[in-house]
Amino acid sequence: MTQPAPEPMLAGGPESPPYPAAEPGLSPWWLRILLVVLIITSAVLVWISVRTYTDAPPIPTQVVDTAGQVIATRDDIQEGQNVFQKYELMNNGTIWGHGAMLGPDYSAAALHQEVLALDDAIAQRDAHAPYSQLDAQQKAAISGTVRYLLKQNNFNPATGKLTLTEGEAAAWRAAPGQWRAYFTNPAGNGGLHKDFITNPDELRKLAAFFNWTAWASAAHRPGKAYSYTNNFPYDPEAGNEPVKGAVIWTALSLITLLGGIAAAVYTRDRYPSAAWVSGISRQLTNQLVPGRFTPAQKALGKFCLVVGVLFFGQTLLGGAVAHYRAEPSNFYGLHLETIFPSNLLRAWHLECAIFWIATAYVAATLFMGITLRRRHEGPGGLADSALLKWLVNILFVAFAIVIFGSIFGTWAGMTGALGQWWDFLGGTGWEYLEPGKIWHVLFLVGMLVWFALLFWIVQPVMARDLNARPLIIAMLLATLAIPLFYAPVLLIGMKTNFSVVELWRFWLIHLWVEGYLEFFATTLVAVLFWMLGIARRNVALKVILFDGILYFLGGVLGTCHHWYFTGQSQALMAIGAVMSAMEVVPLTLLAAEAWDFVNCTRLDQHDGQVTHKWVFYFLMACGFWNFVGAGICGFLINTPIVSYFEVGTMLTPNHGHAAMMGTFGMLSLAMVVLVLQQISTPARWAHLQKFLKVAFWGTNIGLALMVALSLFPGGLCQVWDVMVHGYWHARSTLYTRSSLAVTLEWLRMLGDVVFIAFGSLPICAFVVMSWLGLWGRDSTGDTPHHALSTDA
Numbered sequence: 001m002t003q004p005a006p007e008p009m010l011a012g013g014p015e016s017p018p019y020p021a022a023e024p025g026l027s028p029w030w031l032r033i034l035l036v037v038l039i040i041t042s043a044v045l046v047w048i049s050v051r052t053y054t055d056a057p058p059i060p061t062q063v064v065d066t067a068g069q070v071i072a073t074r075d076d077i078q079e080g081q082n083v084f085q086k087y088e089l090m091n092n093g094t095i096w097g098h099g100a101m102l103g104p105d106y107s108a109a110a111l112h113q114e115v116l117a118l119d120d121a122i123a124q125r126d127a128h129a130p131y132s133q134l135d136a137q138q139k140a141a142i143s144g145t146v147r148y149l150l151k152q153n154n155f156n157p158a159t160g161k162l163t164l165t166e167g168e169a170a171a172w173r174a175a176p177g178q179w180r181a182y183f184t185n186p187a188g189n190g191g192l193h194k195d196f197i198t199n200p201d202e203l204r205k206l207a208a209f210f211n212w213t214a215w216a217s218a219a220h221r222p223g224k225a226y227s228y229t230n231n232f233p234y235d236p237e238a239g240n241e242p243v244k245g246a247v248i249w250t251a252l253s254l255i256t257l258l259g260g261i262a263a264a265v266y267t268r269d270r271y272p273s274a275a276w277v278s279g280i281s282r283q284l285t286n287q288l289v290p291g292r293f294t295p296a297q298k299a300l301g302k303f304c305l306v307v308g309v310l311f312f313g314q315t316l317l318g319g320a321v322a323h324y325r326a327e328p329s330n331f332y333g334l335h336l337e338t339i340f341p342s343n344l345l346r347a348w349h350l351e352c353a354i355f356w357i358a359t360a361y362v363a364a365t366l367f368m369g370i371t372l373r374r375r376h377e378g379p380g381g382l383a384d385s386a387l388l389k390w391l392v393n394i395l396f397v398a399f400a401i402v403i404f405g406s407i408f409g410t411w412a413g414m415t416g417a418l419g420q421w422w423d424f425l426g427g428t429g430w431e432y433l434e435p436g437k438i439w440h441v442l443f444l445v446g447m448l449v450w451f452a453l454l455f456w457i458v459q460p461v462m463a464r465d466l467n468a469r470p471l472i473i474a475m476l477l478a479t480l481a482i483p484l485f486y487a488p489v490l491l492i493g494m495k496t497n498f499s500v501v502e503l504w505r506f507w508l509i510h511l512w513v514e515g516y517l518e519f520f521a522t523t524l525v526a527v528l529f530w531m532l533g534i535a536r537r538n539v540a541l542k543v544i545l546f547d548g549i550l551y552f553l554g555g556v557l558g559t560c561h562h563w564y565f566t567g568q569s570q571a572l573m574a575i576g577a578v579m580s581a582m583e584v585v586p587l588t589l590l591a592a593e594a595w596d597f598v599n600c601t602r603l604d605q606h607d608g609q610v611t612h613k614w615v616f617y618f619l620m621a622c623g624f625w626n627f628v629g630a631g632i633c634g635f636l637i638n639t640p641i642v643s644y645f646e647v648g649t650m651l652t653p654n655h656g657h658a659a660m661m662g663t664f665g666m667l668s669l670a671m672v673v674l675v676l677q678q679i680s681t682p683a684r685w686a687h688l689q690k691f692l693k694v695a696f697w698g699t700n701i702g703l704a705l706m707v708a709l710s711l712f713p714g715g716l717c718q719v720w721d722v723m724v725h726g727y728w729h730a731r732s733t734l735y736t737r738s739s740l741a742v743t744l745e746w747l748r749m750l751g752d753v754v755f756i757a758f759g760s761l762p763i764c765a766f767v768v769m770s771w772l773g774l775w776g777r778d779s780t781g782d783t784p785h786h787a788l789s790t791d792a
Helices: 028-055 074-086 106-126 136-151 166-182 200-218 244-270 295-299 301-326 342-377 386-415 419-426 437-464 469-484 487-491 498-531 537-555 557-562 571-592 594-603 613-638 640-646 651-678 682-725 739-772
Strands: 062-064 070-073 161-163
Touching: 028 498, 028 537, 028 557, 028 571, 070 074, 070 166, 070 200, 074 200, 074 419, 106 136, 106 166, 106 200, 136 166, 166 200, 244 537, 244 571, 244 640, 295 301, 295 342, 295 386, 301 342, 301 386, 301 651, 301 739, 342 386, 342 437, 342 469, 342 498, 342 651, 386 419, 386 437, 419 437, 437 469, 437 487, 469 498, 469 537, 487 498, 498 537, 498 557, 498 613, 498 651, 537 557, 537 571, 557 571, 571 613, 571 640, 613 640, 613 651, 613 682, 640 682, 651 682, 651 739, 682 739
Parallel strands: 062 161
Antiparallel strands: 062 070
16 A cells, blocks of 8 residues: 655655555565574574683793793783784784785794704704704604604693793794794795894794794694694694594585585575566666766765775785785885885785775765655755765765774884884784774774764655665665674784684674675665666565575684684584585575676666666676685685695685675675766766776776686695695795796786776776766756755
8 A cells, every 4th residue: 555645854845755555575484584594603603702712722821841941921922922913924924824925824834843843853862963864764753753742732721831842942942033034034025124023022922922823733632632723734744634524524514515505596496586686677766867966975976986096006005915926025126125015015905905895885875875865855855965965074084084094004003103002003913904993993983873874864764665664674784784793803902812813803804794794785786776676675675585594594604614723623613614615505596697687787778778787797797706706716715624725825815806806896896886877977977988898897807817827726736735745835935936836926917917907997097087077066866956066
């Protein structure tokens, strides 16, 4: 039944148009199943998180030799972790496989240094000769003794002391000098500047932290026949080989994958309208007519400008970081590392990625919300008001302060310019969480303000339009989830155990991105199709609920696959392997319909012309890369037995680039194109489209070349080296500076050049020219007499 027209929202304003009749409600079981899945998986994840605090490898109060002499203390280890953070070393190398691939895995390198020290100590003791001079039988006997000694857990929980053997103590004492040598030469440390760390006290504490991670990698967990890290990293000479569970849980994950796909296909066949675009047709009035916009929507052009500039800057930074892998100490004849060391550029590269994608989502949701509000109240209401425009401008200023403040702070903190304030105003030093605490807090506040502003805009529509209400509620909940699940970053303290750091870090990296951000993306596209008049409300709702069930079923507990080797119990391997396989299920279904995004263009035409052609093309790319990057490349590295040998090799950024840029990046570009098309004139848009054509093919072809020519084959070769020589070897210059590895890095240049020159650069030109074209423009909406202010 059609509702009566509501009362005017503003005194003296026009009455709102009558609303369409509300469609019959969906079966309540859609929502019930979604809630049950979310509650159960979240409860298990919370239980896992609580267990992490007790399962994490203990940090001894004192590390002593057999004579009782103190080698390191708990403060040394914890402050060494702070040195690791302060100098952004997680953007150079890795700990337990997590971090950057420019330098070594510090834990694997420290463990192997202990192996070599024990080899020589025992050889001198038993054979009175260097280990290298012994015959094969003598070496085999000593190697067996070394493996036995490293597996002994000599930590006393009652006293808090860790007692080292003679050889282990020698390795701990020699470690500061070895790391001092590593930080000396840019050619051997992945592009850090010369004498990167020279302070003896910092080196001693940093070495203590690295050696503690090595001890936890080898020593048996109490009562178990494997280490705290499930025997990671792979180093047969240290006795580290795959645990038996890695094989059995990998096999079971394949069963889960096949069963999940079969169940999802059956459900999709039973409910065909639960597909993204199945059975859609032009049913409703298009609410997104290009050229109709309000002052506040015009102000959103600045957000798109920031997106384009950050995107272009991020790709330049990524190209420079990739070059560091090919030539660590020579950037086309320049010693770039003296000013911009590789770890700083990589930190900026990751920060820019998060910021430009988040900014695009903010612009898109606010634009949609304002469109809904204006349709609800007619011209002359809040949507057209100067107040809303200034609120959007204030939010923009807040985002700009956070973005550029955090980028500057990361540099200032690493260089020591901020002194003791480096972690608060500078950078935390954790990969993907680089900004300092103040920037995290302000970013979180900014996202909450974004949600509050969106809620304020759409609340009257939600209250009166029963047909639109469920979709608006879904969009609001998806929006609120983004700041809520960003908040765990604040739970990481200065002396938090590294295992606990990894717990909360992946609450953000995985749960935020592959759970709630996926749900947000689905909701955004479903609401977009509804607003374009292509999908009926119930079709859009089924899309959101069905995909939400699948995302949360695998995505929430799938977080565990990041914790196989970070000091967690082996139970996480079982949960992570089985549940992360389910992450591929919705991506498989999405890939099957990716082309339908382009087919939708026949429903989005005006006067024979496709209206939102490039929006749909970027959405098609999003669906394709979601399957390739998150599905194929992600599943390849998620199974426990593969992850054991792979984590921290080039197969990780192979998945990361294809999934992050291919999925969330392409969706963000689609949203930017949508917003800028809406606030452009048809004549100007015809001129701007040529940039989008080049950018669409440039980004997709460039990304494909990166993956096919360098990242994927480079990852396979590096994993092979891990299996032949050990993880420490594949992450050292013995492999990374080999002719094979360097050649594969140079091949990366072709993809980078195409992506930058024909992808990000045209996008940047597109947003700049679109923004410049807004100056002096008037609204072409329902009130021709209403002029926009000339400030953009």
